[in-house]
Amino acid sequence: MNNIRSSTAASKSRWLITEIFKNGKALITYLTAGDPSLDKTEDYILTMAENGSDLIEIGIPFSDPVAEGETIQNAMTRALSKNIDLDDIFNVVENVRKKSNVPLVFMTYLNPLFSYGYEKFFKKCASTGINGIIVPDMPFEEQEEIKSFTDKYDITIITLIAPTSKERISVLAKQAEGFIYLVSSLGVTGVRSRITTNIDAIVSEIKKVTDTPVAVGFGISTPEQAKKVTKSADGVIIGSAVVKIIAEYKESAASKLAEYVSEIKRVMQD
Template sequence: MSMSRIQEAFQGKKAFIPFITCGDPDLETTEQLVYAMEKEGAAVIELGIPFSDPTAEGPVIQAANLRALGGGVTTDKVFETVEKIRKNSRIPLVFMTYANVVFSYGTERFVKRMKETGMDGLILPDVPFEEKEEFDSVCREYGIELISLIAPTSHERIRMIAEKASGFVYCVSSLGVTGTRSEITTDIGEMVRLVKEAKDIPCAVGFGISTPEQAAEMCRQADGVIVGSAIVKLCGAHGRDCVPYVAEYVRSMAEAAQSV
């Protein structure tokens, strides 16, 4: 079986995976951010489709969601932006959004559109493992990888989720919402070991990571690292002028991840 674009991104190097909220500050800037982050060493990019009640997110990404929605961003406009990006970029792209966004669009219509626009994967942080199948069956039909999240939980549960995982496994470094943290106390190495016992699949760690030191530390234990809030903060602070600031930050994080 040939390797997916997502899995190829983890081959031979540690993957730095940045997250941005689509349409914050606007969709033109979102498009430019993708090109800049790819150029500076991002391996996969997570695109957040804004939602009015993003339960997994801390205040930084919540505010970005509200700014984007206030600017008139819709799911259709996000798809149009992806179509533009795909004319110029082959980087693996993963949507992170909420079940409601997919439901209200129509699950099959949403996933089919993902395929048509060249998206690679989907993360739905509010869908528990037990309810994953209704989305996963449609994703499999269209060749979209539904990425599983694993929190610091029981060994049996981690193994169970890992066995059915595709793309990569998103290891949540701490319980609670997204946002930067001064230290991460979860035994990430143990989570990764349990996943890999169940399935040979890349593991990337997210939630709470913001510094190059943290990125390097996590990449010693996992295959990649995911950063959202620290990047979204830059978008919030600099608005339409954020691209060079984000580019510089991504370069420092990708270098740290790959230095391991």
């Protein structure tokens, strides 16, 4: 399986992101690199992979994360206070790849990529074993700024579709690769008690024009929400709820994360 620790170097056998959707509904989880520490980031990635996460998003700490709510903003602030940099995060990915071939995707913003250098960044992604990237502040029409580099190094750009994208769904979906990140609600990331967007209708529109899997994120936190969303969608993305567990239990969050992730996955499979 793609989410179990292995003694072999997982980077030698890179899994296509779409593979995670072939055996039922996919669970995608997020954490912020460096919160509470780099060692624990590595540990928590492996813990979530072992307990049901099919793909893990690694948030690169940034001082102006415009798509993030308070929970993830605070996690990024904590990580930045420790002077975490991209090379540190790449080292974490390299260590994870010695033990697991779970698909890994960076969630970041254009400024850190530009500052590090596009060529250098995506070359490093490829050599360490990153499979894809999500850039919330990069408009779809401006993807060409990094597309030559992602193509060169075989890094998948994940397309976001928002509830307000109705007129553009066809264009966005037709060109999407890996999976489509369907934003469940307007606003920033964060736990929500209710998801009021008609997810079923948007997923239906997307599936009229593409076979690319659809995963729903922003606000999903409970097993019930995950179960409901994946009646029509191919997967669910959970971020703030995971980050809240890490914020509460810090260096001792592994068992709580294992319990939470395994419960979400179990309910999705029922």
